[in-house]
Amino acid sequence: MTEPNSDCLQYFVTGTSEEEPRSSSDADGSREQPFTSLRQALEALGTDTSRTPSSDGNRGGPTVMLTCIARAGASPPPNGTPSHQYFVDPFTPARGKGTEQAPWDSFEVAYAKLTDLARSQQLALRVGDRLEICCREVFTATALEKWKNIKEAIAKYVFLTMALTCFLPVVVILTFLLVKAWPALSVDFLVTNPQNNLTAGGIWAPLIGTFFLVLTSLLVAAPIGILAGVYLNEYASDNWITRIINLAVMNLAGVPSIVHALFGVGAFVHFAYMGRSLLAAACTVAVMTLPVIITSTREALAAVPMSFREACWNMGATRWQTIRTIVLPNSIAGILTGVILQVARAAGETAPILFTGAVLYVPIADAGWEYMVPYGPNDRFMALSYHLFALSTQIRGISDELLYGTAVVLIGLVLLVNSFAIGLRIFLRSRKKW
Amino acid sequence: MPEADANREPSPPRPWSMLRTFHVAVDWCEPLVEWIIRICGWSAILFVFAIFFFVFREGSEMLLGGLDLKEFFTSPNWRPDSVVRPQYGILALLAGTISVTGLAMLIAVPLGLGAAVYVAEFAGPRSKETLKVVIELLAAIPSVVWGFIGYMVLGPIIIWATGAPVGINVLNGGIILALMSVPIIVSVSEDALRAVPDSYREAALALGASRWEIVSRVLFPAAKNGLLAAVLLGVGRAIGETMAVLMATGHAVQIPHSLLDPVRTLTATIAAELGETVSGEEHYGVLFVIGIVLFAIAFVVNLTADLVVKGIRGEKHD
Structure with a gap:
């Protein structure tokens, strides 16, 4: 004024x-x-x-x-x-x-x-x-505007409630599982073999089985997946074949896990004469988790600025030299995130290993070399996810602690690995240089 | 300047490096490397074809002969173990899949879209990040764990709440599948909402629209294809889910009449019965035919979702 x-x-x-x-x-x-x-x-x-x-x-x-x-x-x-x-x-x-x-x-x-x-x-x-x-020289709410604001507040809280309805029950359930499993959880539980028809003891045999399954599937899936990601981001031009590849990747991720299991039975167990074995199961899981690696590798590579590549090409480097010396080193952590996500996914899968190699019980040694590496590539094996399925549906007279303990270890393992990947990604984003 | 050159210390010779030799070798055979990369790139197509080929190969004997396709799709009688006359009708199994998936979508689609709108439009930056991490972690929970939750936790709750004789039924499976497919619906539709250009929001704001009006009148129409794709992917995930429904829906092969009837889905049937069959026999072949049906459903759902999403991209160029 x-x-x-x-x-x-x-x-x-x-x-x-x-x-x-x-x-x-x-x-x-x-x-x-x-x-x-x-x-x-x-x-x-x-x-x-x-x-x-x-x-x-x-x-x-x-x-x-x-x-x-x-x-x-x-x-x-x-x-x-x-x-x-x-x-x-x-x-x-x-x-x-x-x-x-x-x-x-x-x-x-x-x-x-x-x-x-x-x-x-x-x-x-x-x-x-x-x-x-x-x-006061301001716009204040008219009746219409107030009604609009009320509607907006209602909308906000309705959506918030919906969001919470999606997530809170799960958090409650997971807490419940943890509480039920608490008495069983100990280092002994992890490193002891199942005993007495699986109704006692720990979960070492399935745990180490899952470890080897994940490791083997990683060895198969990581190179193929990373190179496929490199192809899609660095080599592929925008044509019909690339579109088909993208569709195929999407389909590979969308095919039901039990169909992957049937594929594993048909291709690896019977056709490739692997029999029901760790190798067959790992290959099945590898094919199934391939899209995870391909997608994250692509994203990681796409995050490297084009100018980096152009600078390298201007120095006379070939396409592959550029990828090897510039693109891959700059995106290695992002690729790693994808690989870690694949690990989490592979550790939790049950359907694909049901008929390709996982079995209810394999007696393994309680100490020594055989204890650490109990399964060869051609052996049938125990896996944590299948173990949980079998314990809860096929074994009678099992204590709740053991059952819930197994579930919590599996969830914990998967969530831990996943959080690691997410943490890595957040860390990378925070110190991104370009 | 020769003196300066003479004074400069000669740089030490580079140590022989295995890695370096490897790199030189790799650079030398670049065409080979490129071909390896190309083949890996095409591997996804290869694997999809391989999946179809091998599943078809095992099931072809039944599909092309032996199996009465009319009975297969229209008979509710699934009696593979009958000694007198085994019957392979998947109508009841289809009904099981459809009922559980339908219920799951009835729960998950509104909740998922609502949660996505909250995350994309209403949440502050901090809670947005937190919610997104939670969604990602929820999506990572293995299906066998969901099955376990349905079987051990939700089942008793349903018996207690409704007085049903068994706790593992359509309702249980539907709720579990809903919780499982919510993360994918939320993340895909959140992407779709975020893909709507900010200029749309700004234009609506400039016209005096409230946030709710922006969401309902501007964002939903603009992102409808992406939201549809999210729903489709959720449906795809629910139809294909195996372990959770195997453990949470019971084992009765029947067309359900109420939410509290136990059912058996297509996927659960394969998982439950493949172990009892021997390669080459009829029952084994029929299970692979079911696999082909599932593969076809998944393929159609994914293809549709892809086309729908591509539809958005097409619109944006206008």
């Missing part, structure tokens, strides 16, 4: 003296006859209703300005930001503090409150100060 207009009522005050006003008749607040104190000014304005601008919806309009000058007739200081600013807005609830966020609801209230302040010496004007009481 620096520009005085018709709605702007200007009054003047001299000094801050608290002596009794000389007489209220000759002080009308004009420059020649200013009020002698802030208190007097406010009281005068408060009692005389003709000096109160109407605040009936003329938003941003009327303003009351009190300027403190040295003596009567002195020229006012140049217009600037007022030192004290109070706001009035008739459309707000009555309780306000005079601030822009919580304005008073009328000028009468403003005068009364300010008079109180001036009386208790909390508000004083020095020469050159200016006090302004103005109508």
Whole structure:
């Protein structure tokens, strides 16, 4: 309100003296006859209703300005930001503090409150100060807008509830599993072999079986998957064959796991004469998890800026040299993330190993070399995921701790490996150089 | 300057490195390397064909002869072990798959889309990151664990809540499958919502739209293809899921009449019975024919999802 207009009522005050006003008749607040104190000014304005601008919806309009000058007739200081600013807005609830966020609801209230302040010496004007009481100049909600805001709030909380409904039950269930499994969980549980028809002991044999399964499938899937990712991102041009490859990758990820199992039985167990073995199961799992590696490798490679490659080509390097010296070193961590995700996926898969090599029980040694490497590539093996399935559906008379313990170890393993991959990705993103 | 050259210390000879020799060798036979990469790139196609070929190979004997296809698709009688006359009708199994998947989608699609909208549009940056990590972790939980949860945790709860005689039934399988397919629906539809250009949001904001109006009037229509693809992928995941439904839906081969009837799905049938059969016999072959049916369903679902997504890309160029 620096520009005085018709709605702007200007009054003047001299000094801050608290002596009794000389007489209220000759002080009308004009420059020649200013009020002698802030208190007097406010009281005068408060009692005389003709000096109160109407605040009936003329938003941003009327303003009351009190300027403190040295003596009567002195020229006012140049217009600037007022030192004290109070706001009035008739459309707000009555309780306000005079601030822009919580304005008073009328000028009468403003005068009364300010008079109180001036009386208790909390508000004083020095020469050159200016006090302004103005109508709040903001857009406030109309009825339509308020209704819109309510709808938006409802929408937000409905969506939040939906999101929580998706996730909270799972968190509750996982906590429940952990609580049930707690008595069984110990290092002994991990490193002891199952005993007594699987109803006692630990889970070492299936655990190490899963380890070898994952390792073997990784050895098969990682090279093929990474090179496929390299092909798709670095070599493939945008033509129909690339489109078919993308479709194939998507399909490979979308084919039901049990169909992968049938494929494993047909191709590896029977056709390739592997029999039901660790190798057959690992190959099946490898084919199944290939899309995970391909997709993440592609993403990692695509994150390397094109200018890096162009710079390298300009130095006379061939396409492969560029990939080997520039692209791969710059994306190795991203590729690693994909590989770790593949590990987590492979560790949890059950259907593909059901008929390709996993069995209910394999007696393995309790110590020594045979304990650490119990399964050869042609042996049938125990795996943690299949073990959990068998324990819960085929074995009777098993203690809850053992059952829940097995489940929790499997979940823990998968989630741990996954969190590692996610953590790695977040770390990489945070220190990305380009 | 010859003096300067003379004063400079000769750089030490590079140590012979096996890796370096390997690299030189690899560079030398670059065409070979390129061909290896190319073959690996095509391997995905190869594997998809191999899957079809080998599943078809084992099932072809039954599919091309032996199996009465009309009975296969229309008879609800699945009696593979009958000595007198084995019957292979998958209608009841199909009904099982459809009922469980349908229920799962009824639960998962609204929840998943709602969660995706919250994550994409309403959540603050911090809770957004947290939720996305949680979604990713949920997607990683192995299906056998979901089956275990259905069998050991949800089953007793359902018996307690509804008084049903068995806790493993359509309802159980549906809830478990819903929880399983929510992460994929959320992440794909969140991607779809994020792919809507910000200028759309800004234009709507400039017209005075509230956030809810932006979501319902602008984002949903603009991202509908992506959302549809998300639903399709969720359906694909639910139809193909094996271990969870094997453990959570019970083993009764029947057309369900209520939510509390136990059913058997196509996938669970293969998983439950393949172990009892011997390569070459009829039952074994029929299970592979079911595999072909599943492969075909998955292929159609994925192809449709792909075409739908490509549809979005096409629109964007306009």
